[in-house]
Amino acid sequence: xxxxxxxxxxxxxxxxxxxxxxxxxxxxxxxxxxxxxxxxxxxxxxxxxxxxxxxxxxxxxxxxxxxxxxxxxxxxxxxxxxxxxxxxxxxxxxxxxxxxxxxxxxxxxxxxxxxxxxxxxxxxxxxxxxxxxxxxxxxxxxxxxxxxxxxxxxxxxxxxxxxxxxxxxxxxxxxxxxxxxxxxxxxxxxxxxxxxxxxxxxxxxxxxxxxxxxxxxxxxxxxxxxxxxxxxxxxxxxxxxxxxxxxxxxxxxxxxxxxxxxxxxxxxxxxxxxxxxxxxxxxxxxxxxxxxxxxxxxxxx
Amino acid sequence: xxxxxxxxxxxxxxxxxxxxxxxxxxxxxxxxxxxxxxxxxxxxxxxxxxxxxxxxxxxxxxxxxxxxxxxxxxxxxxxxxxxxxxxxxxxxxxxxxxxxxxxxxxxxxxxxxxxxxxxxxxxxxxxxxxxxxxxxxxxxxxxxxxxxxxxxxxxxxxxxxxxxxxxxxxxxxxxxxxxxxxxxxxxxxxxxxxxxxxxxxxxxxxxxxxxxxxxxxxxxxxxxx
Numbered sequence: 001x002x003x004x005x006x007x008x009x010x011x012x013x014x015x016x017x018x019x020x021x022x023x024x025x026x027x028x029x030x031x032x033x034x035x036x037x038x039x040x041x042x043x044x045x046x047x048x049x050x051x052x053x054x055x056x057x058x059x060x061x062x063x064x065x066x067x068x069x070x071x072x073x074x075x076x077x078x079x080x081x082x083x084x085x086x087x088x089x090x091x092x093x094x095x096x097x098x099x100x101x102x103x104x105x106x107x108x109x110x111x112x113x114x115x116x117x118x119x120x121x122x123x124x125x126x127x128x129x130x131x132x133x134x135x136x137x138x139x140x141x142x143x144x145x146x147x148x149x150x151x152x153x154x155x156x157x158x159x160x161x162x163x164x165x166x167x168x169x170x171x172x173x174x175x176x177x178x179x180x181x182x183x184x185x186x187x188x189x190x191x192x193x194x195x196x197x198x199x200x201x202x203x204x205x206x207x208x209x210x211x212x213x214x215x216x217x218x219x220x221x222x223x224x225x226x227x228x229x230x231x232x233x234x235x236x237x238x239x240x241x242x243x244x245x246x247x248x249x250x251x252x253x254x255x256x257x258x259x260x261x262x263x264x265x266x267x268x269x270x271x272x273x274x275x276x277x278x279x280x281x282x283x284x285x286x287x288x289x290x291x292x293x294x295x296x297x298x299x300x301x
Numbered sequence: 302x303x304x305x306x307x308x309x310x311x312x313x314x315x316x317x318x319x320x321x322x323x324x325x326x327x328x329x330x331x332x333x334x335x336x337x338x339x340x341x342x343x344x345x346x347x348x349x350x351x352x353x354x355x356x357x358x359x360x361x362x363x364x365x366x367x368x369x370x371x372x373x374x375x376x377x378x379x380x381x382x383x384x385x386x387x388x389x390x391x392x393x394x395x396x397x398x399x400x401x402x403x404x405x406x407x408x409x410x411x412x413x414x415x416x417x418x419x420x421x422x423x424x425x426x427x428x429x430x431x432x433x434x435x436x437x438x439x440x441x442x443x444x445x446x447x448x449x450x451x452x453x454x455x456x457x458x459x460x461x462x463x464x465x466x467x468x469x470x471x472x473x474x475x476x477x478x479x480x481x482x483x484x485x486x487x488x489x490x491x492x493x494x495x496x497x498x499x500x501x502x503x504x505x506x507x508x509x510x511x512x513x514x515x516x517x518x519x520x521x522x523x524x525x526x
Contacts, residue, residue, distance in 0.1 A: 003406070003409065003410075003411055003412055004409050007406060007407075204390065204392060205392055205403075207390065208390055208392065208403065208404075209407045210376075210379070211350070211379060211384045211390075212379065212380070212384075212403075212404040212407060212408060212451070212455070213376040213377065213378070213379035213380035213382075213408050213455075214376060214407035214408055215373075215376045216376070218407060218408075218409070219407075
């Protein structure tokens with residue numbers, strides 16, 4: 001058993017060295033495509049941070065002053081419920097101080113100054129309103145009405161703040177996703193080609209192996225490992241690139257004035273780490289697929 | 302040990318390489334397959350180690366119908382056979398020792414077995430002192446000896462040789478035939494395809510003569526004609 005593993009590893013390494021230029025091309029292509037995949041994840045997450053308050057078709061948020069009394073909150077609630085034809089009562093949600101603070105932590109992840117000013121006590125609570133009406137003017141007139149209620153601090157409309165961004169984020173998501181998928185396919189093709197070339201270069205050895213009774217798996221595994229390694233190295237390179245990109249972005253954003261929306265485009269490190277693991281996984285998968293197809297297809301040399 | 306029953310092999314749609322061939326080769330026999338190029342000698346060998354499968358008929362090896370063998374068992378069938386070719390098929394980037402060791406390595410034999418078996422078989426073929434040479438540093442006869450060593454190192458039941466003396470001069474050929482004879486003496490069945498008259502006539506073994514895929518003659522202690 002040990003000698004078989006040693007054999008597979010030795011052969012993998014030898015072949016890797018022999019095809020250095022092709023290998024480098026395959027590794028770089030997978031790295032670039034994976035970097036794009038990773039960027040897609042991060043951009044998506046950044047936009048989500050920005051849009052987190054507007055999740056689930058919320059189009060209006062009624063912020064309630066942190067010092068509002070329970071009666072005032074109840075009054076606002078009953079006023080909201082008084083327009084069941086315009087507001088979706090089922091989806092009406094009230095976020096108390098703890099919940100609002102949790103949300104704020106995400107929105108102000110890249111803006112510690114603003115976040116520092118907020119405490120679970122001082123934060124405004126909020127009603128998330130999902131309108132039934134498609135008429136923006138109706139929703140707007142409603143918001144003007146709510147603004148005058150006692151205890152209401154402000155009323156925000158999605159239309160004013162994030163409509164553009166959400167459209168933009170959808171567009172960017174589609175573009176980056178399609179581009180990275182195409183590049184991933186190219187990476188599979190390149191790895192496939194590298195493995196095919198490696199097998200062609202060693203067709204004599206493969207012929208001898210088959211004649212003396214080596215199993216197909218024994219012959220195939222070093223080639224598959226080689227492809228897997230190429231994908232994995234591509235993944236590692238892309239992780240490095242993603243880290244550099246994200247660090248540059250994060251430090252760039254901290255230069256902005258606190259309180260502007262841009263600061264919420266910062267992604268927490270824990271998320272970056274999980275994206276990196278995903279990239280390594282996809283890289284290995286891409287390599288394994290490309291080489292498995294080649295190794296199965298070209299075994300009959 | 303090897304039995305063919307009404308075997309027909311057709312390449313493509315028209316080319317009949319072997320037509321209705323039947324014979325039975327008992328254990329430890331030495332058999333020549335003779336005939337001109339394209340008469341079907343190599344195809345018969347390829348049918349025996351299942352590099353090819355017949356359109357009709359059955360091939361039996363060591364009591365098993367190898368055409369019914371699942372593809373996953375073919376490697377194990379091949380481990381019971383040694384193959385020798387006209388062009389040696391040695392790996393040029395490996396030394397003599399490594400070439401022979403390769404055959405054991407790729408079927409997963411442990412290192413200590415390789416270290417013990419390879420010198421024994423290199424000694425048998427008379428190349429113990431050249432184990433660190435590369436194939437290009439050897440004569441044709443020596444290269445063929447390496448290839449025989451590689452075919453024999455796993456002690457196969459059957460040795461299949463396709464024109465093993467095809468590239469060698471008469472004296473060298475004699476040496477190679479002596480070696481194959483020696484291997485045959487150990488109980489290994491040897492099937493050798495050749496169109497070398499001298500070799501066949503000198504050995505006086507069973508001769509199966511082919512012409513355009515058909516067996517014309519099957520004779521004990523035959524000559525080439």
